[in-house]
Amino acid sequence: MTARPANAHQARLLKLLRDGGPNSRAQLGDQVDLSRSKLAVEVDRLLETGLIVADGLAASRGGRRSHNIRLAPNLRFLGVDIGATSVDVAVTNAELEILGHLNQPMDVREGPVAVFEQVLSMAAKLRASGLAEGFDGAGIGVPGPVRFPEGVPVAPPIMPGWDGFPVREALSQELGCPVMVDNDVNLMAMGEMHAGVAHSVGDFLCVKIGTGIGCGIVAGGEVHRGVTGSAGDIGHIQAVPDGRPCACGNRGCLEAHFSGAALARDAVEAVEQGRSEELAARLAANGGLTAVDVAAAAAAGDATALDLIREGGNRTGQVIAGLVSFFNPGLVVIGGGVTGLGHTLLAAIRTQVYRQSLPLATGNLPIVLGELGPTAGVIGAARLISDHLFSPA
Numbered sequence: 025m026t027a028r029p030a031n032a033h034q035a036r037l038l039k040l041l042r043d044g045g046p047n048s049r050a051q052l053g054d055q056v057d058l059s060r061s062k063l064a065v066e067v068d069r070l071l072e073t074g075l076i077v078a079d080g081l082a083a084s085r086g087g088r089r090s091h092n093i094r095l096a097p098n099l100r101f102l103g104v105d106i107g108a109t110s111v112d113v114a115v116t117n118a119e120l121e122i123l124g125h126l127n128q129p130m131d132v133r134e135g136p137v138a139v140f141e142q143v144l145s146m147a148a149k150l151r152a153s154g155l156a157e158g159f160d161g162a163g164i165g166v167p168g169p170v171r172f173p174e175g176v177p178v179a180p181p182i183m184p185g186w187d188g189f190p191v192r193e194a195l196s197q198e199l200g201c202p203v204m205v206d207n208d209v210n211l212m213a214m215g216e217m218h219a220g221v222a223h224s225v226g227d228f229l230c231v232k233i234g235t236g237i238g239c240g241i242v243a244g245g246e247v248h249r250g251v252t253g254s255a256g257d258i259g260h261i262q263a264v265p266d267g268r269p270c271a272c273g274n275r276g277c278l279e280a281h282f283s284g285a286a287l288a289r290d291a292v293e294a295v296e297q298g299r300s301e302e303l304a305a306r307l308a309a310n311g312g313l314t315a316v317d318v319a320a321a322a323a324a325g326d327a328t329a330l331d332l333i334r335e336g337g338n339r340t341g342q343v344i345a346g347l348v349s350f351f352n353p354g355l356v357v358i359g360g361g362v363t364g365l366g367h368t369l370l371a372a373i374r375t376q377v378y379r380q381s382l383p384l385a386t387g388n389l390p391i392v393l394g395e396l397g398p399t400a401g402v403i404g405a406a407r408l409i410s411d412h413l414f415s416p417a
Contacts, residue, residue: 027073028417033058033066038075038095038414042119043218046079046094067093075099095119100155101409102162102199104143105208105401107361108132108182108235108284111139113146114402115155120218120410122399124155132167135185136194144198159201161413163405164191165208167236172253175205181260181271182236204408208232209256210247211404212359212394213240218407220395221357228355229347230394231258233340233362233369235284239347258347259283263339278343282336284315284362290332291318300328319364333365337372344373344391345380352385359394366393 029035036056041047053063070076071093079094095118105112109132114125126146130139150156168180175192177183196203213230216222222230222242230240237259241248249255259279260272267276268286280286291313295304302321307313321329344356356377358370374391381389394400 027075029414030069031416034070035415037066037070041076041095042410045119046092048092099160101406102147102159103402103405104162105165105211105405106132106139106167108167111143112398112402113143115150116406120403120406124150124153126150127398132183136189140195159199161202161409162195162199163408164195164203164205165211165401165405167208169254169257170205170207172206172249202413204412206408207238208401209238209240211408212400213242213247214404214407215396215400216357216394217242219403220400221392222355225355228353228357230357230359231344232360233283234360237279237283258343261343263343278339282339287315287318287332287336288313294328300326302326303329315362316364322368330368333368334372337369338376341373341376342380345377348377348381348385356391357394359400
């Protein structure tokens with residue numbers, strides 16, 4: 025993809041076609057503030073670039089029927105969502121529909137070189153399957169703070185060896201296309217906004233609970249990243265005064281007391297104290313415990329597992345309650361690997377938020393689980409790069 029929109033009107037038309045699919049000139053004209061003649065000029069210029077193509081006759085609105093137009097069907101975006109323990113890679117078309125998706129276990133602590141070797145191998149498999157001859161752009165999510173303009177991770181607590189690594193530059197050279205990089209929870213928020221539970225919401229919070237905890241903040245339909253890109257790092261808000269030491273160097277952070285890693289540690293401690301036969305059996309069988317084991321034990325009715333989930337949900341809910349009072353969102357989405365804990369976790373979070381936040385902020389506030397699961401991040405990554413490419417150069 026070498027062409028870019030020449031102005032804001034063309035950019036708006038491209039994003040409308042991305043988000044709404046093929047459409048007629050007349051229907052597009054209803055959504056943009058352009059005269060019919062000016063709209064025709066901009067559409068014709070986009071047709072000349074090859075970014076859009078004619079797509080059959082539109083439904084009649086009286087008079088001569090016009091042609092539908094759509095984004096070029098050969099455009100391909102690569103979405104990469106790097107987590108702490110796994111990586112998702114997907115190919116999408118220009119409308120951000122997933123054409124192929126791979127997931128593999130991976131330890132982000134192995135460092136950027138090893139991780140990106142795996143990412144490039146997965147991308148090559150997708151390309152070799154015939155889904156794409158090449159990529160027009162790629163979006164990358166990483167589980168740590170990112171200096172957004174440069175696409176560089178900055179002192180990520182759970183990513184040793186990544187500080188200052190030029191992710192955008194390195195992958196752009198390897199893939200031969202433009203690359204954009206962001207924090208993984210921002211991409212989850214963008215994915216849920218594009219195709220998930222937040223599709224019609226302009227102001228919402230997306231809380232990702234996995235190995236770490238983060239929050240995507242969407243205001244007016246746009247991700248708010250803050251001045252340097254660190255907005256939403258709620259895992260390091262103090263939840264327990266003088267509490268456990270955290271990987272960030274502070275004590276009592278929410279992430280230190282409730283995250284995938286913290287929950288696994290608490291589960292092992294419960295077994296050592298003789299508080300759960302169910303978790304003890306899983307520990308003996310697997311040699312370790314994860315949040316998945318706690319979820320399974322809770323589903324089997326294990327009281328200790330249920331207590332661990334409720335306690336973590338209460339602490340998370342206390343932090344979210346403060347965010348709700350401050351930001352007044354229209355929706356709170358809970359996602360990430362720990363959402364396998366399901367409605368026990370969701371109920372505890374809701375209880376704290378509704379109890380602690382003002383009625384004006386919570387009177388019509390849904391708090392829900394994300395709809396897209398592991399695809400939210402890769403859809404968000406594809407949206408990130410398409411936002412970049414569908415903007416004037």
